[in-house]
Amino acid sequence: MNKGRMEAFSDGVLAIIITIMVLEIKVPHGNDFENLTPLIPVFLSYILSYIYLGIYWNNHHHMMHTVKKVSGGVLWANLHLLFWLSLIPFVTGWMGENNFAQRPMALYGFILLMSAVAYYILQLQIIKTNGEDTILSEAVGKDIKGKISPILYIIGIAFTWINTWVSGILFTLVAFMWLIPDKRIEKYTKE
Amino acid sequence: MNKGRMEAFSDGVLAIIITIMVLEIKVPHGNDFENLTPLIPVFLSYILSYIYLGIYWNNHHHMMHTVKKVSGGVLWANLHLLFWLSLIPFVTGWMGENNFAQRPMALYGFILLMSAVAYYILQLQIIKTNGEDTILSEAVGKDIKGKISPILYIIGIAFTWINTWVSGILFTLVAFMWLIPDKRIEKYTKE
Amino acid sequence: MNKGRMEAFSDGVLAIIITIMVLEIKVPHGNDFENLTPLIPVFLSYILSYIYLGIYWNNHHHMMHTVKKVSGGVLWANLHLLFWLSLIPFVTGWMGENNFAQRPMALYGFILLMSAVAYYILQLQIIKTNGEDTILSEAVGKDIKGKISPILYIIGIAFTWINTWVSGILFTLVAFMWLIPDKRIEKYTKE
Amino acid sequence: MNKGRMEAFSDGVLAIIITIMVLEIKVPHGNDFENLTPLIPVFLSYILSYIYLGIYWNNHHHMMHTVKKVSGGVLWANLHLLFWLSLIPFVTGWMGENNFAQRPMALYGFILLMSAVAYYILQLQIIKTNGEDTILSEAVGKDIKGKISPILYIIGIAFTWINTWVSGILFTLVAFMWLIPDKRIEKYTKE
Numbered sequence: 001m002n003k004g005r006m007e008a009f010s011d012g013v014l015a016i017i018i019t020i021m022v023l024e025i026k027v028p029h030g031n032d033f034e035n036l037t038p039l040i041p042v043f044l045s046y047i048l049s050y051i052y053l054g055i056y057w058n059n060h061h062h063m064m065h066t067v068k069k070v071s072g073g074v075l076w077a078n079l080h081l082l083f084w085l086s087l088i089p090f091v092t093g094w095m096g097e098n099n100f101a102q103r104p105m106a107l108y109g110f111i112l113l114m115s116a117v118a119y120y121i122l123q124l125q126i127i128k129t130n131g132e133d134t135i136l137s138e139a140v141g142k143d144i145k146g147k148i149s150p151i152l153y154i155i156g157i158a159f160t161w162i163n164t165w166v167s168g169i170l171f172t173l174v175a176f177m178w179l180i181p182d183k184r185i186e187k188y189t190k191e
Numbered sequence: 192m193n194k195g196r197m198e199a200f201s202d203g204v205l206a207i208i209i210t211i212m213v214l215e216i217k218v219p220h221g222n223d224f225e226n227l228t229p230l231i232p233v234f235l236s237y238i239l240s241y242i243y244l245g246i247y248w249n250n251h252h253h254m255m256h257t258v259k260k261v262s263g264g265v266l267w268a269n270l271h272l273l274f275w276l277s278l279i280p281f282v283t284g285w286m287g288e289n290n291f292a293q294r295p296m297a298l299y300g301f302i303l304l305m306s307a308v309a310y311y312i313l314q315l316q317i318i319k320t321n322g323e324d325t326i327l328s329e330a331v332g333k334d335i336k337g338k339i340s341p342i343l344y345i346i347g348i349a350f351t352w353i354n355t356w357v358s359g360i361l362f363t364l365v366a367f368m369w370l371i372p373d374k375r376i377e378k379y380t381k382e
Numbered sequence: 383m384n385k386g387r388m389e390a391f392s393d394g395v396l397a398i399i400i401t402i403m404v405l406e407i408k409v410p411h412g413n414d415f416e417n418l419t420p421l422i423p424v425f426l427s428y429i430l431s432y433i434y435l436g437i438y439w440n441n442h443h444h445m446m447h448t449v450k451k452v453s454g455g456v457l458w459a460n461l462h463l464l465f466w467l468s469l470i471p472f473v474t475g476w477m478g479e480n481n482f483a484q485r486p487m488a489l490y491g492f493i494l495l496m497s498a499v500a501y502y503i504l505q506l507q508i509i510k511t512n513g514e515d516t517i518l519s520e521a522v523g524k525d526i527k528g529k530i531s532p533i534l535y536i537i538g539i540a541f542t543w544i545n546t547w548v549s550g551i552l553f554t555l556v557a558f559m560w561l562i563p564d565k566r567i568e569k570y571t572k573e
Numbered sequence: 574m575n576k577g578r579m580e581a582f583s584d585g586v587l588a589i590i591i592t593i594m595v596l597e598i599k600v601p602h603g604n605d606f607e608n609l610t611p612l613i614p615v616f617l618s619y620i621l622s623y624i625y626l627g628i629y630w631n632n633h634h635h636m637m638h639t640v641k642k643v644s645g646g647v648l649w650a651n652l653h654l655l656f657w658l659s660l661i662p663f664v665t666g667w668m669g670e671n672n673f674a675q676r677p678m679a680l681y682g683f684i685l686l687m688s689a690v691a692y693y694i695l696q697l698q699i700i701k702t703n704g705e706d707t708i709l710s711e712a713v714g715k716d717i718k719g720k721i722s723p724i725l726y727i728i729g730i731a732f733t734w735i736n737t738w739v740s741g742i743l744f745t746l747v748a749f750m751w752l753i754p755d756k757r758i759e760k761y762t763k764e
Contacts, residue, residue: 005198005252007578012206012394015585019593020210022659024218027597031671036680050659054652061578061648075252076370079245086213086241098222107227179649196389196443203397203585211401215409266443267561270436277404277432289413298418387580387634394588402592406600457634458752461627468595468623480604489609 003070006078010060013082017089018053021046024093042096045108048175049092052112055178056085056119066135067126077125081118087111102160105167109157112171116150149174194261197269201251204273208280209244212237215284233287236299239363240283243303246369247276247310257326258317268316272309278302293351296358300348303362307341340365385452388460392442395464399471400435403428406475424478427490430557431474434494437560438467438501448517449508459507463500469493484542487549491539494553498532531556576643579651583633586655590662591626594619597666615669618681621748622665625685628751629658629692639708640699650698654691660684675733678740682730685744689723722747 025042028035067074091111095104123146127137140146156170216233219226258265282302286295314337318328331337347361407424410417449456473493477486509519522528538552598615601608640647664684668677696719700710713719729743 005202005255008199008581009202009206009248011578011582012203012585013210015582016207016210016589018655019586019589019659020214022663023214023593023596025663027663027666027670029670031667031674031676033676033680047656050652050656054649057582058645058648058652064578072249075249076245079241079249082209083238083241086210090213090216090218093218094222097218097220101222103222103224107224196393196446199390200393200397200439203394204401207398207401211405214405263440266440267436270432270440273400274429274432277401281404281407281409284409285413288409288411292413294413294415298415387584387637390581391584391588391630394585395592398589398592402596405596454631457631458627461623461631464591465620465623468592472595472598472600475600476604479600479602483604485604485606489606 003064003067006070006075007064010078010082011057013086014053014057014060017086018050018057021049021053021089021092024089024096041099042093045092045096045100048172049088051175051179052115053085053088055175056081056115059119059178063123063126063136066139067130069129071125071129073125074122074129077118077122081115081122084111084115084118088115100164100168102164105164106157106160109153109160109167109171112174113150113153113157116146116153120146145177149178194255194258197261197266198255201255201269201273202248204277205244205248205251208277209241209248212240212244212280212283215280215287232290233284236283236287236291239366240279242366242370243306244276244279246366247272247306250310250369254314254317254327257330258321259325260320262316262320264316265313265320268309268313272306272313275302275306275309279306291355291359293355296355297348297351300344300351300358300362303365304341304344304348307337307344311337336368340369385446385449388452388457389446392460392464393439395468396435396439396442399468400432400439403431403435403471403474406471406478423481424475427474427478427482430554431470433557433561434497435467435470437557438463438497441501441560445505445508445518448521449512451511453507453511455507456504456511459500459504463497463504466493466497466500470497482546482550484546487546488539488542491535491542491549491553494556495532495535495539498528498535502528527559531560576637576640579643579648580637583651583655584630586659587626587630587633590659591623591630594622594626594662594665597662597669614672615666618665618669618673621745622661624748624752625688626658626661628748629654629688632692632751636696636699636709639712640703641707642702644698644702646698647695647702650691650695654688654695657684657688657691661688673737673741675737678737678744679730679733682726682733682740682744685747686723686726686730689719689726693719693723718750722751 025039025046028039088111091104091108095101095108098104123136123140127134127140130136152170152174156167156174159166159170216230216237219230279302282295282299286292286299289295314327314331318325318331321327343361343365347358347365350357350361407421407428410421470493473486473490477483477490480486505518505522509516509522512518534552534556538549538556541548541552598612598619601612661684664677664681668674668681671677696709696713700707700713703709725743725747729740729747732739732743
């Protein structure tokens with residue numbers, strides 16, 4: 001079974017998710033810059049989610065590069081990841097339109113957490129199909145960012161009940177932490 | 192004629208169908224978790240349809256893997272399948288927004304039935320083009336799931352007039368029955 | 383310059399056009415079958431446009447199969463075709479929501495006409511780039527359907543001022559005429 | 574790392590951006606041609622943005638053709654470009670619905686400017702990854718259009734405070750200037 005079509009389908013879904021998010025930024029009625037002010041939180045949410053989806057696409061790209069075999073389990077683990085990512089436009093819109101209120105931020109963090117869990121499951125399925133002695137297996141073992149992220153999401157979710165600013169900073173911090181591409185896989189594949 | 196572009200187009204359409212469904216989950220105005228309660232049936236419909244579209248993509252992927260030749264008949268049988276699948280976001284939205292009322296559920300079942308019929312026609316067209324002695328031909332002959340599904344859809348549609356819960360359970364059951372990937376084709380292609 | 387990316391981009395645009403059309407079929411508020419009655423003209427328009435877009439994708443597929451070189455002129459002629467096709471969801475929605483009224487039908491016919499013209503220009507550009515002695519050049523020379531279609535569209539547009547039924551039948555007729563795949567190119571490429 | 578998936582993802586995002594813009598042309602309620610009159614500025618904005626996105630796709634296609642290596646930096650520079658382009662449907666809608674008012678036109682010009690800057694950064698990243706002695710490096714050095722465009726955008730933005738017609742003409746002029754494909758790279762790659 002070839003991995004090409006799974007990559008193509010994932011690219012398609014990610015491209016659509018990243019693009020339909022922009023539909024949540026509704027065109028305002030007035031023609032003054034002031035009419036854009038209520039859109040600022042919507043726009044900030046859009047930027048954050050855009051970066052997250054960019055990270056997922058980027059890491060997916062790197063990970064798939066090391067994959068040789070694709071099984072039914074891998075296909076479904078991938079669909080499971082895309083399911084959680086497909087909910088990002090909804091939570092982005094809810095968070096943005098409510099100016100980073102407590103509950104929408106908690107749900108946003110929850111979807112980030114579930115996406116991270118789904119990504120981890122996908123890695124496990126790929127390792128199960130391709131064997132323990134692969135580049136990916138080695139990379140996952142040393143993957144500190146992958147282990148810290150869910151913890152930071154959970155702390156972020158908990159903080160929405162105390163101070164939403166801390167949550168926002170945490171969610172942004174994780175994004176920036178991931179912006180640095182996965183040097184390890186990149187290094188291994190070059191060797 | 193090469194099958195690559197037919198796969199790419201199908202992937203594109205399926206990726207968009209699966210993603211625009213999320214647009215039916217409209218962002219609520221309030222910022223409390225209670226504002227999400229009316230969205231629960233919409234969300235449950237989304238999950239079920241997501242699984243169904245995932246199954247179709249998955250099975251399409253497996254089936255196309257065995258295909259060597261693509262004719263005009265195959266291209267149109269494929270477009271016919273995509274037509275019925277393209278109506279899934281509409282019926283999902285209608286069913287979800289009406290909290291699994293009788294008529295929307297009957298229509299949902301009908302679209303599932305027509306999709307199954309269209310998938311069967313596509314298989315016949317592929318066999319007609321590629322010959323009776325192919326892996327697919329053999330797999331279709333023994334395909335019990337493919338024969339049971341339409342019957343279960345019809346029973347499910349009939350039950351919407353008696354008890355919509357039975358219909359809902361039947362539609363979910365068929366989905367879970369298909370979640371198990373088509374081991375037979377997978378096995379044959381490995382040999 | 384390779385044609386692969388032009389095909390991929392065209393597939394993407396066509397897949398999205400065909401799918402977002404379904405967003406024009408708005409989910410009704412009631413849960414009875416009667417609530418679907420006002421959607422019947424919208425649905426019929428959807429079917430017709432779906433078939434037309436399927437035809438364009440299908441013929442595009444056949445045509446590109448014979449192409450060896452892609453120039454800047456070909457890329458822009460292709461974008462020009464996609465431009466007119468991208469307006470199909472709008473005119474489909476306008477025609478459907480106004481129950482096949484005169485003006486929307488005339489505009490629908492006009493967009494079909496412009497798409498046909500754009501397709502013809504694309505063929506000329508491809509022949510200009512790939513040479514007169516190609517399969518496509520020969521096929522276009524004998525292309526009776528391609529010559530009749532614009533005439534039938536113009537008659538159809540004119541008839542919207544007299545009898546919209548005649549226009550509707552003409553637009554449907556052209557679609558069915560094209561449903562038969564271009565046997566000639568298919569035959570030539572097989573040899 | 575292969576460039577195929579970066580091209581596929583970019584094609585997907587550009588195809589979706591170009592297509593969802595059409596959703597901003599809302600189907601009017603009446604069925605007379607007069608009902609289309611308020612849509613004329615929306616439609617004109619659509620044409621201009623369609624041409625711009627076509628140009629970006631076209632130039633992206635040409636540029637990627639010369640690329641051999643893709644790094645993490647290139648992937649992110651590409652995502653950065655797609656971010657600014659993803660905002661085009663929003664500014665197109667705002668400009669069109671406000672009949673080319675001053676502020677929406679200024680914002681439209683600003684998004685064009687940022688897209689041009691992002692495209693320039695992407696070129697620098699590609700050169701950094703692929704080396705100074707490449708076709709692209711040479712082409713960028715002589716790229717007069719690429720250097721004039723941002724200046725014309727800035728003049729256009731400034732003119733929205735004086736005369737929006739001048740701005741409109743400038744934004745259209747830059748588009749037509751780019752419609753001519755990048756002969757230089759095309760020439761070099763042919764040799």
